Amino acid sequence: MRTGYDIVIVGAGLAGACAAALLVRHAGVEPQRIALLAGELPAASAPDAPPELRVVAISRASERVLRAAEAWPRLDQARLCAYERMRVWHLSAAPASDAGLCFDAADIGEPNLGFIAENGALLRACIDSFRAAGGRLIMGHLVSARIDADGARLQCSDGRDLCSHLLVGADGARSLVRQCAGLPVRTHDYRQLAIVATVRSERAHENTAWQRFLPSGPLAFLPLFDGSCSIVWSVDEALAPELAACDGAQFGARLQAAAGGVLGAITLASERASFALRSIAAQSYVAPRCALIGDAAHVIHPLAGQGANLGLLDAAALCEAVAGATAQREDPGALRVLRGYEQQRRTHNLVMDAAMSAFQSGFGTDFGPAAWLLDRGLSLVNRSATLKRVFARQALGTAGELPRLARARLT
Ligand SMILES: Cc1cc2nc3c(=O)[nH]c(=O)nc-3n(C[C@H](O)[C@H](O)[C@H](O)COP(=O)(O)OP(=O)(O)OC[C@H]3O[C@@H](n4cnc5c(N)ncnc54)[C@H](O)[C@@H]3O)c2cc1C
Numbered sequence: 133m134r135t136g137y138d139i140v141i142v143g144a145g146l147a148g149a150c151a152a153a154l155l156v157r158h159a160g161v162e163p164q165r166i167a168l169l170a171g172e173l174p175a176a177s178a179p180d181a182p183p184e185l186r187v188v189a190i191s192r193a194s195e196r197v198l199r200a201a202e203a204w205p206r207l208d209q210a211r212l213c214a215y216e217r218m219r220v221w222h223l224s225a226a227p228a229s230d231a232g233l234c235f236d237a238a239d240i241g242e243p244n245l246g247f248i249a250e251n252g253a254l255l256r257a258c259i260d261s262f263r264a265a266g267g268r269l270i271m272g273h274l275v276s277a278r279i280d281a282d283g284a285r286l287q288c289s290d291g292r293d294l295c296s297h298l299l300v301g302a303d304g305a306r307s308l309v310r311q312c313a314g315l316p317v318r319t320h321d322y323r324q325l326a327i328v329a330t331v332r333s334e335r336a337h338e339n340t341a342w343q344r345f346l347p348s349g350p351l352a353f354l355p356l357f358d359g360s361c362s363i364v365w366s367v368d369e370a371l372a373p374e375l376a377a378c379d380g381a382q383f384g385a386r387l388q389a390a391a392g393g394v395l396g397a398i399t400l401a402s403e404r405a406s407f408a409l410r411s412i413a414a415q416s417y418v419a420p421r422c423a424l425i426g427d428a429a430h431v432i433h434p435l436a437g438q439g440a441n442l443g444l445l446d447a448a449a450l451c452e453a454v455a456g457a458t459a460q461r462e463d464p465g466a467l468r469v470l471r472g473y474e475q476q477r478r479t480h481n482l483v484m485d486a487a488m489s490a491f492q493s494g495f496g497t498d499f500g501p502a503a504w505l506l507d508r509g510l511s512l513v514n515r516s517a518t519l520k521r522v523f524a525r526q527a528l529g530t531a532g533e534l535p536r537l538a539r540a541r542l543t
Pocket residue numbers: 142143144145146147148169170171172187188189190272273274275302303304305307308326327328364407425426427428434436437438439440441442443
């Protein structure tokens with residue numbers, strides 16, 4: 133027997149869970165007609181548990197979206213770390229010198245540039261919000277989907293069949309929904325791995341996100357609520373096995389050297405995880421009765437911590453397109469409606485992807501004149517109040533055209 137819904141969202145990552153929580157509240161669709169198909173859910177952690185290994189830098193625009201989803205107030209605010217400034221420098225520059233770029237939320241009259249938040253906590257907050265509003269959470273994996281102009285028919289791993297007027301593919305980089313909808317992608321392999329870990333540093337992180345560009349890839353220290361930092365160290369495939377072979381103490385020493393000693397001695401405080409880095413861009417985000425959001429539509433290099441933020445903005449834009457259609461008594465699964473969503477998001481996401489690729493290849497050089505030029509460029513930007521404001525606005529996520537749910541005054 134098939135269970136019918138108006139909207140089924142496949143994938144309860146950040147994009148899917150947030151889209152579900154937004155749609156039940158803002159789309160003008162009865163909440164029990166919206167289902168979220170979740171493969172797995174993150175376990176709840178104790179309030180005094182150490183920071184989760186996976187964290188994300190959430191922009192202020194994304195904070196607005198998570199507030200609209202009524203997820204933000206469900207987060208334990210004591211486990212969020214507001215970051216107030218960013219410091220970016222290149223291999224050849226000394227971190228303490230005036231080389232490189234430092235921009236501060238205070239320069240644009242804001243209390244912070246965003247928050248470092250735990251992935252699992254964000255997911256649980258969105259899912260709790262979705263369920264509290266009456267949405268249907270279904271545990272299981274999608275195994276196949278038939279999508280045509282009449283609707284989507286889905287088969288789940290537990291043998292359950294679902295059908296819906298609109299299918300939202302939020303099932304990540306290897307999206308089965310994308311494949312079933314026949315939406316092709318362009319991919320680029322960075323031939324890098326991102327190593328993620330929690331570390332303790334001799335010097336305080338000063339609520340600053342630190343980023344150093346090295347020839348082997350960028351290294352970021354993101355400040356955490358308990359004084360530790362989350363590192364994202366993107367390294368060329370060739371260097372990865374050497375780092376994996378290091379024990380904790382050796383790895384800490386390699387990190388300290390790679391950071392130019394800016395945070396003093398570094399001690400590993402967690403296990404290490406690594407992720408292969410690719411860029412993926414779906415050539416179209418939509419088909420009749422189907423829309424892709426988040427990593428299902430686009431995967432970018434994590435060097436500026438923007439992937440999840442783009443997915444949250446996708447969720448907001450899709451919710452607005454559906455709400456607009458239901459308000460006009462239009463069919464929200466109609467291609468015309470979904471194209472509106474795609475138009476708002478695809479160019480924005482492509483520009484971000486291109487910028488990340490350019491940063492990655494531009495800064496991944498130690499060639500003398502090129503490195504000198506890059507350092508000069510960063511220092512020049514650093515001396516221009518106007519250009520620094522442009523960078524700060526990018527970090528806030530308030531640059532460019534935003535979905536309405538992500539707008540509004542920040543302070
Ligand atoms: C090292 C690293 C650091 C990063 N740091 C940041 C950062 O600081 N800020 C930022 O904004 N972004 C960051 N990102 C990017 C960010 O993590 C991703 O863009 C984001 O998590 C993608 O969310 P998503 O919901 O689109 O996809 P996913 O998180 O991949 O979620 C997809 C979900 O779909 C489920 N699923 C898959 N297939 C099925 C199926 N067949 N049936 C049912 N469910 C299915 C999966 O189980 C999963 O729950 C980082 C990425 C990396 C690799």
